[in-house]
Amino acid sequence: MTDLRWGILGTGRIAGIFSRGVLASQTGRLAAVGSRAQATADRFAREYRVARAHGSYEALLADPGVQAVYVATPHPHHAEWTMRAAQAGKHVLCEKPLTLNHAQAVTVVEAARAAGVLLMEAFMYRCHPQTARVVELVKSDALGRVGLVQASFGFQREFNPDARLWNRALGGGGILDVGCYPVSFARLIAGAADGQPFADPVSVAGTGYLHPQAGVDVYAAGTLKFANGMVAQVACSIGLVQDSSARLYGSEGWLHVPVPWISTRDGGTSSIFLHRPGASAPEEIAITAPPLYALEADAFAAALAAGWRDVPQMTVADTLGNMAVLDQWRSAVGLVYDLERT
Numbered sequence: 001m002t003d004l005r006w007g008i009l010g011t012g013r014i015a016g017i018f019s020r021g022v023l024a025s026q027t028g029r030l031a032a033v034g035s036r037a038q039a040t041a042d043r044f045a046r047e048y049r050v051a052r053a054h055g056s057y058e059a060l061l062a063d064p065g066v067q068a069v070y071v072a073t074p075h076p077h078h079a080e081w082t083m084r085a086a087q088a089g090k091h092v093l094c095e096k097p098l099t100l101n102h103a104q105a106v107t108v109v110e111a112a113r114a115a116g117v118l119l120m121e122a123f124m125y126r127c128h129p130q131t132a133r134v135v136e137l138v139k140s141d142a143l144g145r146v147g148l149v150q151a152s153f154g155f156q157r158e159f160n161p162d163a164r165l166w167n168r169a170l171g172g173g174g175i176l177d178v179g180c181y182p183v184s185f186a187r188l189i190a191g192a193a194d195g196q197p198f199a200d201p202v203s204v205a206g207t208g209y210l211h212p213q214a215g216v217d218v219y220a221a222g223t224l225k226f227a228n229g230m231v232a233q234v235a236c237s238i239g240l241v242q243d244s245s246a247r248l249y250g251s252e253g254w255l256h257v258p259v260p261w262i263s264t265r266d267g268g269t270s271s272i273f274l275h276r277p278g279a280s281a282p283e284e285i286a287i288t289a290p291p292l293y294a295l296e297a298d299a300f301a302a303a304l305a306a307g308w309r310d311v312p313q314m315t316v317a318d319t320l321g322n323m324a325v326l327d328q329w330r331s332a333v334g335l336v337y338d339l340e341r342t
């Protein structure tokens, strides 16, 4: 496989995790990092053995040694830096959600297409063989016809008005941060049931609890109905302890995916469980995989080397469909970001 020279834009928590993934990947090289402060870039470069450290995002984008940029800022900054990277001729892997809303996502996708660069929203779980196995089981009718999907992603964080998750100006709240995963999973499964890469729901209902001071969703639930009859219940939170799992119910059995999102972060084996009526115990299906974020970096590099317009695990059409659902879910919850108020 061909090497790919990455530039890391932003030096927060996930930037470090992804950089470790690049170091563990088959194709990735850490060419450069860009931070708003030179000292932070220097520290990050030392920690992750990055070749060059830039004291601004502009300098990172001007680095001729960088082929692909990984955008790891808070959500409201994704659109600007993804477009600027694309305009600088860099391929872009942008953290989820691609943007704050669907309208922004359309603009960003158009900018990437116009620049002729590859763009992927960083749903790393889509690159994991466990996800591929779940899709395969649905496509092969191992569960019979899947009618109901339940999926959640949530965790408990103390309220902190300055933290990204609780700050409306930084795109805080659960739906955009983690609710995007169960929504993308439900759309993946609804598509797989019909032999398609994804499907978009015909209706979306939702509700949630907004923090009285922060004005962002602390927890939320949604219901998606698809044209093929499939129904999905999705839930997320930033203030509750959740099981963060997925369950698929079919006419012949049901599948439990205990760790659907962050499976084998450092490489290893994960299991999913197929329950059939009358069986004394579920069938355990074990999947061994390399580190999760290395898989993502290699999937991106493989699509680039193949000259594809999209990374097949997460195409931009898929992203746009996901953003549209998140808009509807947020609207049902009553969460409008300041940047969206005109």
Ligand SMILES: NC(=O)c1ccc[n+]([C@@H]2O[C@H](COP(=O)([O-])OP(=O)(O)OC[C@H]3O[C@@H](n4cnc5c(N)ncnc54)[C@H](OP(=O)(O)O)[C@@H]3O)[C@@H](O)[C@H]2O)c1
Pocket (backbone or CB within 6 Å): 010, 011, 012, 013, 014, 015, 034, 035, 036, 037, 040, 041, 072, 073, 074, 075, 077, 095, 096, 097, 122, 123, 124, 164, 170, 176, 177
């Ligand atoms: N795929 C995943 O597994 C995963 C996991 C966690 C988060 N994420 C996504 O990754 C993105 C970043 O999340 P994170 O948890 O890494 O955030 P974080 O720890 O707060 O880091 C964000 C970084 O963005 C840069 N930044 C630029 N403008 C900023 C601003 N106005 N305020 C604060 N930071 C700013 C900063 O880097 P510099 O100071 O170096 O400029 C900062 O370190 C989010 O969109 C999130 O949804 C994805």
